[in-house]
Amino acid sequence: MPVPRTAPLDASSVQPSPGENFMKIGIPAETRAGETRVAATPETVKKLAAGGAQVLVQRGAGSAARYPDEAYAAAGAALADGAADVYAHADLLLKVRAPTADELPLLRAGQAVVGMLDPFDAAGLAALAATGATGFALEAAPRITRAQSLDVLSSQANIAGYKAVILAADHLGRFMPMLMTAAGTVKAARVVVLGAGVAGLQAIATAKRLGAVVEASDVRPAAKEQVESLGAKFIDVPFETDEEREIAQGAGGYARPMPAAWMARQAALVSERCKQADIVVATALIPGRPAPVLVSEDTVRGMKPGSVIVDLAVERGGNCPLSAPDQIVEHHGVTLIGYTNLPARVATDASALYARNVLDFLKLIVADGSLAIRRDDEIVAACLVCEDRNVLRK
Structure with a gap:
């Protein structure tokens, strides 16, 4: 029976029927002060759902970026009342920023996290690795032609450069x-x-x-x-x-x-x-x-x-x-x-560009409805920063 798209999420709503094989992708709301972006938009959720994934979106996750819950539901997402529900049921978590100290306890071994995890933050990576989750830091993608469509640094820096001049003109x-x-x-x-x-x-x-x-x-x-x-x-x-x-x-x-x-x-x-x-x-x-x-x-x-x-x-x-x-x-x-965080001051477009970057990265690590880490891919290898409780980036 289909999950009611506007009903609170419960464990039974994300269990596959016999013979079904799909990944559960979670989009929690960002909790860092001033962070208004969201890691998936209704546009990208629709594409993820069309590919067979079950997408779980925390209520209000896109509100600050002007993406209402109703738009996510219409795109095929199930709505969760809180972050705990998203973390509890998702196989793969899509984030804008690295999990905070309050979010880390919600992670579990075997989950994967994709986001801007700051590959130069040794303490942050160690804390993430300690949860047993697999982390992909999108900022670490190499500057090569094939990685341009998932280059989060460029997409967000482009917005920052624009907003910087607008702010300067205003003052x-x-x-x-x-x-x-x-x-x-x-x-x-x-x-x-x-x-x-x-x-x-x-x-x-x-x-x-x-x-x-x-x-x-x-x-x-x-x-x-x-x-x-x-x-x-x-x-x-x-x-x-x-x-x-x-x-x-x-x-x-x-x-x-x-x-x-x-x-x-x-x-x-x-x-x-x-x-x-x-x-x-x-x-x-x-x-x-x-x-x-x-x-x-x-x-x-x-x-x-x-x-x-x-x-x-x-x-x-x-x-x-x-x-x-x-x-x-x-x-x-x-x-x-x-x-x-100037991109967060242009949250609608910043989220749209970031979400497309994330979607393109997922094409490299998801196959046949499940996580498939291609370690021989130079982009994947560069972004993989922690796995099996080990920090992989020196």
Whole structure:
């Protein structure tokens, strides 16, 4: 008999009939403060259900992202009244963020968890491994062509770059575009973007659409072409040695720490540009390391009153030492925005993109209705961070 889609979940509702073989996939509500995203949307739930999975969604899991329970039910999900029901009956759990200390006791050996588990959080991975659950950290996927459709870092960084500029424009006491009015001409705002990765490139594109004059800096020489293709000027720091040039190529699509001499030259040039800017969007991150300091207090002191800095690296220490996590502060007349989770402020689209990333990853680990871990697949192997109570990522 079909499970009533709007009825509370009970154990009998998720038991397969004789001969049936399907996986039970659970989507609990996210519990971290400020986390409004959800790991599956009605769109992806419908596809999972069509593939034979029984999908269990905690009531209210998608509410903050504007996905109502009724939409999940219509897509074929069963609704659970609480997280305990989801964890108790699911074989595979889909999460946005790693389970919290309150969620860990709900996990059991043999379950699998897919989400942004932070592969550089050794203590968090050890705690997850201790539950006996199998963990897949999607951020660890290699930067290869085949992994683009499941690249959660890119999909969420794209949103962060967009939202950073929108927030900066909102806090700037000036227009972004040049305006010619009867009362006189208003000059276009000047924007400096530090780091031309996915977030930085989206910040450049958004600032240009709003009519700003944009400059950008990045350690990788290959970024110059991308920056200029978006209509921005590249802040070019010449290389003085072959070592500098080689390190600047990066590794695996990520930047590498540059030599001190190059960093000093970049800092001087960036400081000069920032002092002329109305908005600075700082996006520079190196995986597994503290964020590099690119905007010093002396630079902030020299910036124009009313200028705005958005520090997307604040969760890793920040590109500016004056930034404060999840706060908007003012120093030396400059507003510093330090929100650590900008994608959660665009929750509907952030969830939609993330859920599609997750769906594409599941195609690699689910076969014939059950978990099938293909350890010879380089994407799966990279994302598999714990199994059989062992942490696999060093």
